[in-house]
Amino acid sequence: MIYFLSDAHIGSRAMADRSAHQQQVVHVLQTLATDADEVWLLGDIFDFWYEYLWPDRSKDEYQPVLDQLRAMTDRGIAVHFIIGNHDLWTFGALARRTGITVHRTPQQLTRCGKRLFLAHGDGLVPDGYLDTFPPEIQRKIRRFMRLRRVFHNPLLQFLFRLLPPAWGNRFGYGWARQSRLKELAHPCGYKGEQQEELVLWAKQHPGCDYYIFGHRHIELDLELGDRSRVLILGDMFRQWTYARLTDDGRLEMLSAADELSD
Ligand SMILES: [Mn+2]
Numbered sequence: 001m002i003y004f005l006s007d008a009h010i011g012s013r014a015m016a017d018r019s020a021h022q023q024q025v026v027h028v029l030q031t032l033a034t035d036a037d038e039v040w041l042l043g044d045i046f047d048f049w050y051e052y053l054w055p056d057r058s059k060d061e062y063q064p065v066l067d068q069l070r071a072m073t074d075r076g077i078a079v080h081f082i083i084g085n086h087d088l089w090t091f092g093a094l095a096r097r098t099g100i101t102v103h104r105t106p107q108q109l110t111r112c113g114k115r116l117f118l119a120h121g122d123g124l125v126p127d128g129y130l131d132t133f134p135p136e137i138q139r140k141i142r143r144f145m146r147l148r149r150v151f152h153n154p155l156l157q158f159l160f161r162l163l164p165p166a167w168g169n170r171f172g173y174g175w176a177r178q179s180r181l182k183e184l185a186h187p188c189g190y191k192g193e194q195q196e197e198l199v200l201w202a203k204q205h206p207g208c209d210y211y212i213f214g215h216r217h218i219e220l221d222l223e224l225g226d227r228s229r230v231l232i233l234g235d236m237f238r239q240w241t242y243a244r245l246t247d248d249g250r251l252e253m254l255s256a257a258d259e260l261s262d
Helices: 018-033 057-074 093-098 135-152 154-161 165-185 197-204 257-261
Strands: 002-005 038-041 078-082 101-103 107-111 114-119 210-213 219-224 228-233 241-245 251-255
Touching: 002 018, 002 228, 018 038, 018 057, 018 257, 057 078, 057 093, 057 165, 093 101, 135 154, 197 210, 197 219, 197 228, 228 241, 228 251
Parallel strands: 002 038, 038 078, 078 101, 114 210, 210 228
Antiparallel strands: 002 241, 107 114, 219 228, 241 251
């Protein structure tokens, strides 16, 4: 079995009890680990993750989930992590600490006879997408893309790594909290097949059987033509939805919500 999950946002300062939330994520991972050969974490697993050039005690907060990932890789489960837009700032320490494989770009691979396209989803802008929006929305999208370039800039990343972790974290967790509160105040649901950028992007890049994304915090399972499907995974703090690819190539969306509320 191969499992796919994303957007746990562990450590979010917008969560009422973030230690309880992390335990729930660990519980889901423990359950998957019973029959997983591979696990793909499709980004934003941490609400803010930055590896500084100095020791950072605040990472101890993540110990339960780091231990769980280490336990999985020690057992021979291949755990892959594609960076999101909240946890892209790993420069090797996360992989060393847990044994997971970090990918900085979308991944295309074949598993169980199916061609998969896996990505967090931020930064995949379909051709002509901006033109379909009124100017004020275009400005918003451009602002996000500009911020994304700043976040991915190697020189700025290096300078940020020089900061005392307490300063960097105060800024980072504050930014992440704001973005979560904004989303809670103005949730952006599924925009429909003609407007949802990841669906449009998949349509413009045919050739895979399954396109699996995170980032949008919505649950979507959409057929494209008679061969392809687009899945958007939902999240690991409200919907608790994730996906599984069985050995005979079936892709299913699952939810851990019921189990967690027992
Ligand atoms: Mn995201």
